[in-house]
Amino acid sequence: SGNNWGYGKENGPSLWHKQYPTAKGSRQSPIDIVPHQLSHDPSLGPIVPNYDQCTSLNISNNGHSVAVEFDDSDDRSVIRGGPLDNPYRLKQFHFHWGGKGCHGSEHTVAGNSYASELHLVHWNAVKYKTYEEAATAPNGLAVLGIFLQTGDDHRWLHTITDALYMVKFKGSVTDFKGFNPKCLLPSSLHYWTYLGSLTTPPLHESVIWIILKEPISVSERQLSKFRMLLSTGEEEDQRIHMENNFRPPQPLKGRRVRSSV
Numbered sequence: 037s038g039n040n041w042g043y044g045k046e047n048g049p050s051l052w053h054k055q056y057p058t059a060k061g062s063r064q065s066p067i068d069i070v071p072h073q074l075s076h077d078p079s080l081g082p083i084v085p086n087y088d089q090c091t092s093l094n095i096s097n098n099g100h101s102v103a104v105e106f107d108d109s110d111d112r113s114v115i116r117g118g119p120l121d122n123p124y125r126l127k128q129f130h131f132h133w134g135g136k137g138c139h140g141s142e143h144t145v146a147g148n149s150y151a152s153e154l155h156l157v158h159w160n161a162v163k164y165k166t167y168e169e170a171a172t173a174p175n176g177l178a179v180l181g182i183f184l185q186t187g188d189d190h191r192w193l194h195t196i197t198d199a200l201y202m203v204k205f206k207g208s209v210t211d212f213k214g215f216n217p218k219c220l221l222p223s224s225l226h227y228w229t230y231l232g233s234l235t236t237p238p239l240h241e242s243v244i245w246i247i248l249k250e251p252i253s254v255s256e257r258q259l260s261k262f263r264m265l266l267s268t269g270e271e272e273d274q275r276i277h278m279e280n281n282f283r284p285p286q287p288l289k290g291r292r293v294r295s296s297v
């Protein structure tokens with residue numbers, strides 16, 4: 037059927053092009069970021085996330101990741117500045133991670149991957165009426181990527197990992213109000229930026245990627261809770277744990293990756 041894509045042997049990233057030809061496009065994500073090969077662009081100002089008035093609504097398991105959705109009916113939580121010519125509204129955030137001890141980030145840095153990667157997905161509500169419309173428009177989306185490395189417990193991640201047991205099965209959703217994602221940002225907002233795509237089908241080439249250079253630290257114990265999630269539904273006999281839900285780096289095809297200071 038239509039969207040039975042996944043990360044397994046039978047439906048993984050190397051097969052997505054059959055159903056989603058954009059997979060072989062000219063601005064696909066993720067990519068390997070090679071710091072000494074990119075241009076430092078002094079015209080690139082700081083990025084300014086402003087999530088203080090944000091309204092998280094729920095947390096859900098869509099079978100590919102776990103996502104926290106936000107009320108994006110007004111400009112209460114936006115990101116602006118940097119490479120963005122308008123404020124982009126926060127729609128949701130989700131994670132990608134590996135298996136036990138393996139790495140699970142999507143973007144890599146000089147060939148090195150991190151344990152996990154957090155994506156905060158925003159859309160340009162100045163130019164487009166809906167997220168769906170923005171998601172198919174060039175640069176309609178801005179995704180803020182944050183690397184997670186294993187180390188100490190993250191002081192605030194427990195609010196998310198404690199809720200994961202409520203969304204164990206694919207298709208489950210539960211209330212998740214009052215969460216402000218600014219607590220997941222690292223101390224430095226220095227970033228790399230380039231033009232790319234969604235890293236999951238339909239792989240629309242509509243994303244301005246902003247990847248923070250500084251990772252946040254989370255413990256192996258906190259990360260292991262993500263692997264308890266199932267990519268299968270409650271009604272299915274076969275239980276498949278959700279892990280290694282990352283797409284490998286894609287060809288750069290001549291794109292320029294710029295660096296803030």
Ligand SMILES: NS(=O)(=O)/N=C1/NCCO1
Binds near residue numbers: 236
């Ligand atoms: N991994 S990603 O590029 O953020 N992909 C998506 N798809 C829907 C929202 O974000």
Ligand SMILES: [Zn+2]
Binds near residue numbers: 235
């Ligand atoms: Zn993602």
